[in-house]
Amino acid sequence: MTQVTSRFNVLIIDDHPLITAAYKSAFALLEKEEDFFFDIVVSHNSDDANKTINQIIDKKESLDIVFLDISLPPSQDGKILSGEDLGNIIKKSFADVKIIVSTSHNDNHRIHSILKNLNPEGLLIKNDINPQELLRSIKEVILEPPYYSKMVLKMLRKEISNDFVLDEIDRKILYEISIGTLLKNMPESIPLSVAAIKKRKNQLKEIFGITKPDDKELILIAKEKGFI
Amino acid sequence: MNRFDQLSMNFFKPTLVLVLSLFCIQFGFSHSNIKLNLIWQKQDTAQQQINKEDIQLNKADSLFRKREYEESLKVALRVLDDAKQNKDDLLITRSNFLIGKIWYRTKSYSKGLKYLRLSLRNFHLLGEENGDSSLNYSIASDIDLLTLRNTFTLGTLYHRLYEETSKDLAKEAIYKDSTLIYYNQVIESDYSNDDIKLLKSKAYSNLSGIMSRDERYDISESYLQKALSLKKELKDTLGMAYALNNISNTFFFKKDYQKSKETLLKAIALVNDKQGSRAEILGVDLYFNLAYSLYMLKDYEAYTYLEKSYILNDEIEENEKQKILEEINAKHNYDLGVLFGKQQEELKRQKTTRNSWIIGTISLLIILSLAFLLILNRLRRKNLRLALEQKDKDLEIIKLDSKISGQEEERKRISLELHDGVLSKLFGSRMGLGLLELKTDKETQSNFDNLLNELKDIEKEIRDVSHQLKKNSRIESLSFTENIDQMINSTFRNGKVKVETHFDSTDIWNNLENTLEGNLIKMIQEILQNIIKHAKATEVNLSFTHDKNNFIIRVKDNGIGFDPKKSKKGIGLSNMQLRIDKFNGSLKIKSVINKGTQVLITIPKK
Numbered sequence: 090m091t092q093v094t095s096r097f098n099v100l101i102i103d104d105h106p107l108i109t110a111a112y113k114s115a116f117a118l119l120e121k122e123e124d125f126f127f128d129i130v131v132s133h134n135s136d137d138a139n140k141t142i143n144q145i146i147d148k149k150e151s152l153d154i155v156f157l158d159i160s161l162p163p164s165q166d167g168k169i170l171s172g173e174d175l176g177n178i179i180k181k182s183f184a185d186v187k188i189i190v191s192t193s194h195n196d197n198h199r200i201h202s203i204l205k206n207l208n209p210e211g212l213l214i215k216n217d218i219n220p221q222e223l224l225r226s227i228k229e230v231i232l233e234p235p236y237y238s239k240m241v242l243k244m245l246r247k248e249i250s251n252d253f254v255l256d257e258i259d260r261k262i263l264y265e266i267s268i269g270t271l272l273k274n275m276p277e278s279i280p281l282s283v284a285a286i287k288k289r290k291n292q293l294k295e296i297f298g299i300t301k302p303d304d305k306e307l308i309l310i311a312k313e314k315g316f317i
Numbered sequence: 318m319n320r321f322d323q324l325s326m327n328f329f330k331p332t333l334v335l336v337l338s339l340f341c342i343q344f345g346f347s348h349s350n351i352k353l354n355l356i357w358q359k360q361d362t363a364q365q366q367i368n369k370e371d372i373q374l375n376k377a378d379s380l381f382r383k384r385e386y387e388e389s390l391k392v393a394l395r396v397l398d399d400a401k402q403n404k405d406d407l408l409i410t411r412s413n414f415l416i417g418k419i420w421y422r423t424k425s426y427s428k429g430l431k432y433l434r435l436s437l438r439n440f441h442l443l444g445e446e447n448g449d450s451s452l453n454y455s456i457a458s459d460i461d462l463l464t465l466r467n468t469f470t471l472g473t474l475y476h477r478l479y480e481e482t483s484k485d486l487a488k489e490a491i492y493k494d495s496t497l498i499y500y501n502q503v504i505e506s507d508y509s510n511d512d513i514k515l516l517k518s519k520a521y522s523n524l525s526g527i528m529s530r531d532e533r534y535d536i537s538e539s540y541l542q543k544a545l546s547l548k549k550e551l552k553d554t555l556g557m558a559y560a561l562n563n564i565s566n567t568f569f570f571k572k573d574y575q576k577s578k579e580t581l582l583k584a585i586a587l588v589n590d591k592q593g594s595r596a597e598i599l600g601v602d603l604y605f606n607l608a609y610s611l612y613m614l615k616d617y618e619a620y621t622y623l624e625k626s627y628i629l630n631d632e633i634e635e636n637e638k639q640k641i642l643e644e645i646n647a648k649h650n651y652d653l654g655v656l657f658g659k660q661q662e663e664l665k666r667q668k669t670t671r672n673s674w675i676i677g678t679i680s681l682l683i684i685l686s687l688a689f690l691l692i693l694n695r696l697r698r699k700n701l702r703l704a705l706e707q708k709d710k711d712l713e714i715i716k717l718d719s720k721i722s723g724q725e726e727e728r729k730r731i732s733l734e735l736h737d738g739v740l741s742k743l744f745g746s747r748m749g750l751g752l753l754e755l756k757t758d759k760e761t762q763s764n765f766d767n768l769l770n771e772l773k774d775i776e777k778e779i780r781d782v783s784h785q786l787k788k789n790s791r792i793e794s795l796s797f798t799e800n801i802d803q804m805i806n807s808t809f810r811n812g813k814v815k816v817e818t819h820f821d822s823t824d825i826w827n828n829l830e831n832t833l834e835g836n837l838i839k840m841i842q843e844i845l846q847n848i849i850k851h852a853k854a855t856e857v858n859l860s861f862t863h864d865k866n867n868f869i870i871r872v873k874d875n876g877i878g879f880d881p882k883k884s885k886k887g888i889g890l891s892n893m894q895l896r897i898d899k900f901n902g903s904l905k906i907k908s909v910i911n912k913g914t915q916v917l918i919t920i921p922k923k
Contacts, residue, residue: 105741106745109745111746114752216740216744223751303798
């Protein structure tokens with residue numbers, strides 16, 4: 090076991106007071122069981138969180154652990170659109186910070202993009218964990234990160250066991266098809282032309298061995314393989 | 318002659334009412350965009366936002382004018398919401414006004430009344446506010462114009478209700494009073510720019526219609542004279558001709574045929590050199606009315622004008638309805654031609670023989686041709702009624718569709734609410750409970766843990782429901798064939814029914830025109846729902862085929878069938894019929910008790 094400082098500055102960001110209260114009591118329990126001491130600040134929206142972060146920077150204090158909700162309402166100036174943006178700000182401002190993302194999204198595409206863009210020390214799917222796992226996640230993130238909840242691990246395993254190599258754009262295309270985006274509207278969210286997207290889509294069908302003209306099969310298989 | 322008088326009254330009254338009601342419809346909504354830029358300048362906070370909303374409202378307005386009421390309503394309601402958030406009173410009021418007009422136009426009169434009354438009250442308040450502060454004159458006058466338009470629209474709404482109520486005398490009186498009050502408010506307004514003059518002239522015309530319905534022809538005439546002079550000031554020749562036509566009608570009702578004739582001649586002089594379909598249609602009516610007045614004056618020049626009316630009418634090729642009318646018209650012209658030919662022969666003979674019985678024959682011919690005239694006019698009105706009925710049906714479909722898209726919106730909303738609200742709160746509570754330090758025995762603790770796991774399962778169920786809801790609302794972004802597949806899968810979820818689907822070409826079926834696609838999907842949904850609910854079938858067969866001219870959809874089941882003669886048409890079926898009528902298609906239902914049902918939909922390709 091590595092030697093750790095036992096005092097931590099903690100920021101909890103979630104728009105539901107019930108949830109932040111639960112996290113707080115988890116930290117309180119840990120204080121009793123282990124030799125930890127937590128200094129906890131709570132924010133219920135992205136503006137408030139941003140303000141708190143700036144205050145900590147101004148005071149030249151450290152931030153050690155952040156509990157971060159992904160689906161937060163955007164900030165009023167529109168610069169922070171989700172928890173992911175907030176997470177990136179935090180990572181940039183505090184080199185040693187440990188972020189535990191907790192999200193209620195369980196689609197593979199979203200989780201994949203969180204892992205890729207934010208690479209948090211902890212990743213929990215809210216309705217997938219029980220109280221004990223919540224306690225364990227905090228402890229493990231402090232002692233030997235990372236900690237991923239079961240569903241995330243399942244997804245990662247599925248992906249590793251696949252022979253297919255799909256890049257980010259392929260995934261994005263699959264994701265957009267699965268949520269029903271029309272081909273003609275895809276260039277709005279994917280940096281490719283309609284023709285190029287169509288070509289990639291056909292390649293994907295080939296990769297997955299699909300002969301049917303409609304996209305339903307493609308989506309079913311991609312889901313099965315854990316790409317979306 | 319007494320019988321004739323009666324006939325002529327019956328015959329002319331509808332023409333007058335028709336012209337007047339045309340006034341109501343056309344003028345109630347002729348609505349030009351008003352620029353309220355000045356008002357935005359005084360609110361410099363969040364000005365960008367407001368300008369955006371202003372543009373949105375103008376968009377809703379132009380949609381309204383294009384008669385895309387469903388879209389217009391959506392946009393207007395959105396603007397209203399935003400305006401409420403920004404506490405922009407003027408925008409709120411303008412949105413309410415537009416929404417009121419949309420409801421009115423789609424015949425939801427009570428909703429229309431609610432919104433229009435609300436907006437009118439607020440316009441008045443805004444007007445008073447502006448009166449107090451030392452605002453720019455043109456802002457105040459914009460609001461005054463809007464207020465007056467709103468007043469007038471309310472008047473026409475009550476007018477419409479008044480016209481359409483015939484049994485309930487008490488209601489009729491209330492509607493009439495309200496109509497008069499609002500119209501009078503319009504004509505008593507002391508502003509007088511061109512927009513307001515136009516409104517006033519419309520109010521006068523409509524008032525005259527009400528007076529004429531009460532047989533108070535003198536007052537009716539004086540209103541029309543005022544409308545006429547306003548139209549003159551506005552240099553609206555066509556409007557003047559309309560007014561003159563109505564004036565001549567009041568003379569006609571008073572049996573002053575000479576004056577009626579003179580007035581009509583004035584109107585004809587105004588219309589003669591005018592181009593455009595409205596002028597032409599009016600011309601037909603004018604010549605027609607003139608012919609009748611002359612007939613009443615026993616001036617047999619009537620025939621010349623009657624012919625002119627026909628010739629003009631022939632020239633109008635507005636739409637298909639008009640073409641049908643023309644066919645009928647041509648036939649009657651031929652008959653009339655024969656009659657005219659005969660008449661000339663008779664005249665020749667009259668010269669040589671001067672037998673008095675020939676005059677009798679001519680009278681008979683006149684009566685006969687008038688009878689033709691009557692039939693023709695009835696046919697024309699029948700066609701008009703058919704056109705209006707079609708429009709009603711279209712509106713019903715609009716309502717149906719907006720109901721369905723409303724349901725989808727609602728599904729999305731519930732899905733989001735479940736996912737982001739309920740689910741998060743449940744999770745928070747479960748965590749909170751689980752982290753409580755309970756001081757209990759082992760058994761209670763294990764019960765407690767079980768219950769916590771139970772809660773977790775509930776969360777999973779809610780999440781599944783939320784996803785399911787989101788999926789259903791996505792139906793529109795799938796292709797037609799995918800939609801049908803998905804619908805079949807979700808309708809026959811238990812797998813007890815064997816369903817076969819056949820498309821003769823996915824290419825053709827996935828490239829249907831959007832409205833047709835949407836309507837077909839809803840029709841097939843209806844059929845499948847009926848099979849599930851009533852048929853007790855074990856096999857269902859859907860086939861989608863096309864030939865050179867038609868799309869053909871056949872849905873067969875081997876269920877218990879029903880007796881088409883005995884079963885009443887349910888709402889579902891009549892909705893289907895409405896949708897099919899919209900595309901000029903046909904719906905055939907064949908059903909044999911205990912053998913099954915076959916539904917055949919044929920839609921012509923365009």
